[in-house]
Amino acid sequence: MxxxxxxxxxxxxxxxxxxxxxxxxxxxxxxxxxxxxxxxxxxxxxxxxxxxxxxxxxxxxxxxxxxxxxxxxxxxxxxxxxTGEFARIAVDGSTVRVGGGCSLPKLAHQASRRGLGGLEFACAIPGTVGAGLVMNAGAHGGDMAQVVAEATVIWGDGRMERLCPGEIGFAYRSTRLQGTSAIVAEVVMALRPADRAALEGAMRQHLNRRRATQPLQYPNAGSVFKNPPGDYAGRLIEQAGLKGERVGDAQVSEKHANFIVNLGQATARDVLTLMDRVRSTVERRFGVRLEAEVKIWGHNPWFPP
Ligand SMILES: Cc1cc2nc3c(=O)[nH]c(=O)nc-3n(C[C@H](O)[C@H](O)[C@H](O)COP(=O)(O)OP(=O)(O)OC[C@H]3O[C@@H](n4cnc5c(N)ncnc54)[C@H](O)[C@@H]3O)c2cc1C
CATH class of the missing domain: 3.30.43.10 (Uridine Diphospho-n-acetylenolpyruvylglucosamine Reductase, domain 2)
Incomplete structure (x- = not known):
């Protein structure tokens, strides 16, 4: 091999x-x-x-x-x-063509430096364009669905296909591409001309808000559960009294209840056992079954796909 x-x-x-x-x-x-x-x-x-x-x-x-x-x-x-060509950014007017491996914060900052708006929400989402598209990543009222004009995907059998937003099927933190073999190779985004200082100001605000509300001093995987319709997973977890709950070195953050932090030596088993406990406690207390937002790879009897 x-x-x-x-x-x-x-x-x-x-x-x-x-x-x-x-x-x-x-x-x-x-x-x-x-x-x-x-x-x-x-x-x-x-x-x-x-x-x-x-x-x-x-x-x-x-x-x-x-x-x-x-x-x-x-x-x-x-x-x-x-990497390589998959991490490139090409700008033509207010149209941006970007590889699936490019970092979202890097793209958001480059766009704002050129006076292009629409991606400010992405400045603090520490992921790539490809995953962001598949997840329909979003924050602060923005999401990928609002800027994507077209995506090029490569299917597991090697076939390449250009998809328009309707075919991508954007929904809250999901698209029709989730759970398929699609690899996002390139995304075309339609941005809008905007004042550079205003864009940078908005991004600074988003970043400050993150620092104030998220446990960024510990390793974490962002929001663990999707928000259920009309509510917030973090609110339900906090109301269930689970802030600070621990399995091994995995802990429901004291700062933001929808984050699980790694206090040092946490294992995947610790995190998934804790997620399972959170899900069953919230379901027992409020009758709401939380759905995992994080993706789980490998052995996983707790949250089967
Ligand atoms: C501190 C913190 C804050 C966060 N805040 C937010 C937020 O505000 N909003 C939000 O939406 N998310 C947030 N997240 C979660 C995460 O950053 C996003 O979901 C992001 O889109 C994941 O990108 P990634 O490149 O890290 O994906 P990975 O974690 O590497 O992968 C996630 C999934 O995407 C798939 N994938 C990766 N690249 C591709 C590709 N090119 N084509 C097809 N599939 C691919 C993987 O196979 C996997 O299934 C946060 C995370 C952290 C740690």
């Missing part, structure tokens, strides 16, 4: 074997990936997908790892990270 991978990825530094994924997730949890491969262009990606098909290897796409809980046993197969 290593040899076949090296025939596709010329730079051996972009192939890592038995790579602990805790190094690549914001919550600092996760066992090894058989292979973590940095993919620089579409040609490499299509060859890797062909190889995975031939060898019946599962394929995972890793963005910034900011919405992920990876099991302690890790994952088998190929974990791919989009």
């Amino acid at each position: 290593a040899e076949r991978l090296r025939s596709i990825i010329r730079d051996p530094g972009r192939i890592r074997r038995a790579e602990p994924l805790k190094r690549h997730t914001s919550v600092r949890i996760g066992g090894p990936a058989d292979y973590l491969v940095e993919v620089a262009d579409r040609h490499e990606l299509s060859r890797l997908l062909r190889l995975a098909g031939e060898e019946a290897l599962p394929v995972y796409i890793l963005g910034s790892g900011s919405n992920l809980v990876v099991s302690d046993e890790g994952v088998r197969g190929l974990v791919l990270r989009l």
